[in-house]
Amino acid sequence: MLKIEFCHEEVEPLVKMLGRKTGVPLVVNRMTGNVEKEEESQEEEESQEEDEWSEEDEWQEEEEQVEKGQEGEEGGQKEASGDETVNTPQDLLLKVIGDQSRHAKVKPGTTGAPFAQFADVQIIDVVDILGVENDVSGLGAVIALHEIWENYISHLPGGRRSQYGPAHKSAVEVERVISPLLIGQPGARVACSSIGTERVRPLALDMEHYFVMLTPRPMERRKKDGRYEATIRNRTLLESFTLAVPSLGRVNPTLINNVVARMKDEPLATARVTPLRLTAEDDATALQRAQAVRNALIVALGEDKYAKGSKDTDITLRRVQHEGEGADLSSYRPWVTSSALESDVAGVRVDVCKPS
Ligand SMILES: [Zn+2]
Numbered sequence: 001m002l003k004i005e006f007c008h009e010e011v012e013p014l015v016k017m018l019g020r021k022t023g024v025p026l027v028v029n030r031m032t033g034n035v036e037k038e039e040e041s042q043e044e045e046e047s048q049e050e051d052e053w054s055e056e057d058e059w060q061e062e063e064e065q066v067e068k069g070q071e072g073e074e075g076g077q078k079e080a081s082g083d084e085t086v087n088t089p090q091d092l093l094l095k096v097i098g099d100q101s102r103h104a105k106v107k108p109g110t111t112g113a114p115f116a117q118f119a120d121v122q123i124i125d126v127v128d129i130l131g132v133e134n135d136v137s138g139l140g141a142v143i144a145l146h147e148i149w150e151n152y153i154s155h156l157p158g159g160r161r162s163q164y165g166p167a168h169k170s171a172v173e174v175e176r177v178i179s180p181l182l183i184g185q186p187g188a189r190v191a192c193s194s195i196g197t198e199r200v201r202p203l204a205l206d207m208e209h210y211f212v213m214l215t216p217r218p219m220e221r222r223k224k225d226g227r228y229e230a231t232i233r234n235r236t237l238l239e240s241f242t243l244a245v246p247s248l249g250r251v252n253p254t255l256i257n258n259v260v261a262r263m264k265d266e267p268l269a270t271a272r273v274t275p276l277r278l279t280a281e282d283d284a285t286a287l288q289r290a291q292a293v294r295n296a297l298i299v300a301l302g303e304d305k306y307a308k309g310s311k312d313t314d315i316t317l318r319r320v321q322h323e324g325e326g327a328d329l330s331s332y333r334p335w336v337t338s339s340a341l342e343s344d345v346a347g348v349r350v351d352v353c354k355p356s
Pocket residue numbers: 146150167168171
């Protein structure tokens with residue numbers, strides 16, 4: 001089920017947009033808040049269970065992610081489960097809407113982070129999402145479907161919740177499938193960079209083969225058109241580094257100093273880390289090495305707020321420890337490609353790129 005909590009009218013334009021983009025005719029059932037396929041709405045109405053949602057599901061605080069992550073941990077429910085395969089945007093919506101054992105819950109609101117915030121009831125900034133959809137066709141739909149899917153995956157059958165990490169990871173994987181279909185370009189969000197520390201600041205989403213640049217709109221336009229203007233940008237390669245990584249384990253910080261120095265010069269630059277493997281090695285070993293380099297870069301760039309003040313600043317990021325595996329995907333500047341390249345160097349290639 002896809003359930004809208006409160007302010008159905010505010011979410012209706014978003015539901016309409018998703019209906020248009022996916023070709024699934026959608027309506028919001030005002031009685032239940034459920035999003036339904038249009039032609040079925042009449043018959044379905046009577047069979048809806050009304051009292052399933054309690055007042056406890058009211059506004060969640062900013063710290064929701066961490067709190068819920070811990071709760072999930074205590075409850076022993078770390079992993080998301082169920083059928084997580086999605087082939088098309090239509091598929092995604094129909095799967096969520098048609099599932100009587102699990103649900104996604106969303107409500108409109110303003111979020112600290114752009115567009116949305118993970119919570120029991122996912123908060124989505126409808127104005128922001130529709131704003132970027134106007135600028136880059138398909139982008140708003142991808143973002144909204146990511147959030148809906150993430151919330152759906154986090155609600156396990158039987159009412160338990162998974163941690164943020166596995167749910168976000170599943171949504172990132174789904175994004176990889178649906179974003180070429182909706183935006184019309186291959187690739188998916190793998191990294192994110194920003195300029196400055198303002199709450200609403202320029203952001204670059206690294207989409208693997210291109211960038212989406214999000215620029216704060218003038219203050220007077222934000223209420224109507226959303227906080228960010230979105231544009232598609234090509235990739236500019238700034239510099240490539242080949243690093244030999246001697247052994248698994250702690251990555252020597254001096255090894256990555258040059259990369260970090262280059263990235264500090266260019267706040268919007270992201271780093272694609274390609275695993276390099278020797279002929280005799282398997283991909284997994286090379287991939288592990290690349291993940292260690294990525295983690296070391298994140299820490300050296302000061303991006304991992306969970307790692308600050310902590311001694312264990314390598315291999316396992318604290319965020320992953322708190323929120324579950326997958327929590328670190330797509331929101332930092334360095335990212336790792338899925339396949340390794342054969343090389344005479346056991347290490348990584350790091351390509352520092354920025355939006356042109
Ligand atoms: Zn997410």
